[in-house]
Amino acid sequence: MVRSSRRTVLAGNPRRPTGSDRPSAVGYGHGVLTHLPPSATGTEIAAALRRDGAVIVDDLADDATLDRFFSEMAPWVAATPTGRDDFTGRATRRTGGLLARSDTARWFVTHPTVLATCDDLLGHATSYHLHLTQIIDIGPGQAAQAVHRDQWAFDFFPFPRGYDVQCNTIWAGDDFTEANGATRVVVGSHLADDGLRFDLDDTVPAEMGRGSVLFYTGAVYHGGGPNRTDAHRRAINITYAVSFLRQEENQYLTVPREVAATFDDDLLRLMGYRIGAYALGYVDDLRDPLRVLRDDPELTHGAFGPDQPSGPPPA
Numbered sequence: 001m002v003r004s005s006r007r008t009v010l011a012g013n014p015r016r017p018t019g020s021d022r023p024s025a026v027g028y029g030h031g032v033l034t035h036l037p038p039s040a041t042g043t044e045i046a047a048a049l050r051r052d053g054a055v056i057v058d059d060l061a062d063d064a065t066l067d068r069f070f071s072e073m074a075p076w077v078a079a080t081p082t083g084r085d086d087f088t089g090r091a092t093r094r095t096g097g098l099l100a101r102s103d104t105a106r107w108f109v110t111h112p113t114v115l116a117t118c119d120d121l122l123g124h125a126t127s128y129h130l131h132l133t134q135i136i137d138i139g140p141g142q143a144a145q146a147v148h149r150d151q152w153a154f155d156f157f158p159f160p161r162g163y164d165v166q167c168n169t170i171w172a173g174d175d176f177t178e179a180n181g182a183t184r185v186v187v188g189s190h191l192a193d194d195g196l197r198f199d200l201d202d203t204v205p206a207e208m209g210r211g212s213v214l215f216y217t218g219a220v221y222h223g224g225g226p227n228r229t230d231a232h233r234r235a236i237n238i239t240y241a242v243s244f245l246r247q248e249e250n251q252y253l254t255v256p257r258e259v260a261a262t263f264d265d266d267l268l269r270l271m272g273y274r275i276g277a278y279a280l281g282y283v284d285d286l287r288d289p290l291r292v293l294r295d296d297p298e299l300t301h302g303a304f305g306p307d308q309p310s311g312p313p314p315a
Helices: 004-010 042-052 063-079 105-109 112-121 265-271 289-294
Strands: 054-057 092-096 128-138 166-172 213-217 233-242
Touching: 042 054, 042 112, 042 213, 063 092, 063 105, 063 128, 105 128, 105 233, 105 265, 112 166, 112 213, 112 233, 128 166, 128 265, 265 289
Parallel strands: none
Antiparallel strands: 054 213, 092 128, 128 233, 166 213, 166 233
16 A cells, blocks of 8 residues: 555554553464465455454466566566655555556456455445555565555544455465565454554564465555565555545556456446446446446436446435
8 A cells, every 4th residue: 555645654653552452362363374275265265354354365376377467567567666765665666557557467356266255355335446456576675664554545544443445465476485575464453453553573474375365454454574585576466445435546547448448347347437335436417437438329328327226325
């Protein structure tokens, strides 16, 4: 997650958990990240997320798919500057716009295991949408990132404990090790108070093989680890959020309209070409954005879309 105004808070003195409010094995998980097989269902993954805030699913992507994706993205990564501050990472490149720049990115964004997990974890909302797509390339010498919650992007709104607004993924583009900057997680901290400050020794590294995926909620405290090797550590960060919240990456400008028009309807709806909740995101005279994008005269008349609630929200 990237948000410049957050730096002033992270650079301050968030309350460091000590004594009774420090996360414990009983209150916030067992301190070990669970690994699930690639056959794990969305229900099983979501259950682990509700328990621990994060879970690893091994071997969801094969080497050929990853090689093709990184080959497609190589020119864009090479042209990306490193971070402007300590949080974004002065030796880290963050390259977005994956759907516009890589055909293979669609495979990751719409992976059925990921969407099944989102269906379960975010099923309390009418719908969810793509929040951001990003390669995170942590270079040699990069220091550890400040431990944070991704849902702080929503202006630090204090969501109720246990009310999930994000389902996030980090795909390992290389083997993730403690030494090369594996994402670090405070297991169980999705149930902790907001505004806490954790140090590196409060976290565990999400060590996993290439092609494995770290699933994590927007509420779990985590951060990029330090890279003490002489090699880069690549990851694919794709996150999803309930559709009544604003997207972090603007999909409608990031993906040119002529490119978006080549996508199938399911992907477009996931990107946000749909009405969120009852009436969020309609076009002019209550038209459905997907119908407008398709520019079909037979589809652009009438209010809202075919998959929206039939009546107004309850009073």
